[in-house]
Amino acid sequence: MRAVVTGSGSALPVNCVTNADLADRVDTSDEWIVERTGIRQRHIAGENETTSTLATEAARRALEDAGVDASEIGLIILATATPDFTFPATATQVQHALGCGGGVAFDVQAVCSGFLYALGTADSLLRTGMAKKALVIGAETFSRILDWEDRTTCVLFGDGAGAVVLEARDVADNGPGILATKLHADGAHRELLYVDGGPSTTGQVGKLRMKGREVFRHAVVNLADVLKEVLVQANVEVDMIDWVVPHQANARILDATARKLNLDPSKVIVTVDQHANTSAASVPLALDVARRDGRIKAGDLVMFEAMGGGFTWGAALARM
Ligand code: ACO
Numbered sequence: 001m002r003a004v005v006t007g008s009g010s011a012l013p014v015n016c017v018t019n020a021d022l023a024d025r026v027d028t029s030d031e032w033i034v035e036r037t038g039i040r041q042r043h044i045a046g047e048n049e050t051t052s053t054l055a056t057e058a059a060r061r062a063l064e065d066a067g068v069d070a071s072e073i074g075l076i077i078l079a080t081a082t083p084d085f086t087f088p089a090t091a092t093q094v095q096h097a098l099g100c101g102g103g104v105a106f107d108v109q110a111v112c113s114g115f116l117y118a119l120g121t122a123d124s125l126l127r128t129g130m131a132k133k134a135l136v137i138g139a140e141t142f143s144r145i146l147d148w149e150d151r152t153t154c155v156l157f158g159d160g161a162g163a164v165v166l167e168a169r170d171v172a173d174n175g176p177g178i179l180a181t182k183l184h185a186d187g188a189h190r191e192l193l194y195v196d197g198g199p200s201t202t203g204q205v206g207k208l209r210m211k212g213r214e215v216f217r218h219a220v221v222n223l224a225d226v227l228k229e230v231l232v233q234a235n236v237e238v239d240m241i242d243w244v245v246p247h248q249a250n251a252r253i254l255d256a257t258a259r260k261l262n263l264d265p266s267k268v269i270v271t272v273d274q275h276a277n278t279s280a281a282s283v284p285l286a287l288d289v290a291r292r293d294g295r296i297k298a299g300d301l302v303m304f305e306a307m308g309g310g311f312t313w314g315a316a317l318a319r320m
Pocket of ligand 1: 036037211213248249250277307309
């Protein structure tokens with residue numbers, strides 16, 4: 001039994017904000033942002049767009065792509081660090097909006113690695129028979145937790161959502177499905193990337209704070225290590241990989257990780273230029289873009305990877 005990706009979908013807020021637009025707000029420039037990050041624009045949620053509305057739209061598109069009716073979904077796992085409310089879980093709001101009540105629905109919080117955590121959890125639950133069909137969603141409205149006066153962070157993030165339908169199937173050894181996943185967490189580095197508020201401390205939502213240079217250093221090391229672990233677990237050589245769908249934090253992290261692994265950079269799906277860092281949404285958003293433009297096809301071997309606040313990090317290998 002394997003968990004097979006049978007559909008994907010994504011959603012972006014209507015409003016697109018360019019680097020030049022940001023340069024009107026804070027002391028920055030298109031040149032600095034492009035050179036240091038590769039980001040050219042990001043989508044920012046308007047008043048009526050929330051994490052759950054974006055997630056619902058992405059989920060509907062994934063269901064349509066998979067040819068699955070919402071009533072068939074027995075499990076929804078939604079990865080987010082920016083839920084609509086402290087509770088109930090945003091996954092339950094999405095479940096209600098889709099009209100697929102009765103199954104299991106919950107959120108996972110692993111910041112930028114959230115989608116990898118959700119995917120790994122859904123894979124385990126499907127393989128143990130808890131459900132037959134699942135929606136795994138990454139959705140964020142990071143614009144709501146940014147300090148719009150802090151140029152070192154506000155230029156880096158965007159809003160959006162991505163979703164996949166996963167189905168439990170009996171497949172041949174060389175057939176499709178998730179082949180290996182590896183997840184890690186290390187709470188020792190909270191001060192490098194965190195939000196300075198929360199229900200149990202300040203009672204306020206808080207704003208994102210980051211020591212970018214140090215996060216960068218940890219990201220490259222941790223990502224290269226976890227990718228190697230997954231390759232060993234799946235008994236796969238790096239040159240057998242058709243595509244890497246990485247968390248889209250920074251073009252330079254993507255380049256440095258590819259170099260460390262001797263990975264052909266043309267196999268790396270890059271959307272950070274268009275979406276910026278959408279945290280838990282970035283991997284399923286990038287996957288959906290590359291499936292819809294025809295790059296990622298059935299039978300391809302695809303590596304997913306992400307690293308985020310906590311620190312948390314992880315990778316997964318799947319055959320499409
Ligand atoms: N515009 C213009 N200048 C800026 C800006 C800006 N938006 N932001 C910072 N600067 C200035 C700084 O003030 C500093 O000026 P100084 O030398 O006069 O003090 C100078 O640029 C260099 O700043 P650094 O922080 O050293 O720049 P660096 O090359 O490290 O790039 C960046 C910063 C882009 C944040 C980089 O460290 C990075 O991408 N880190 C990874 C962080 C990340 O992606 N986190 C996301 C969550 S975790 C994850 O997803 C992996």
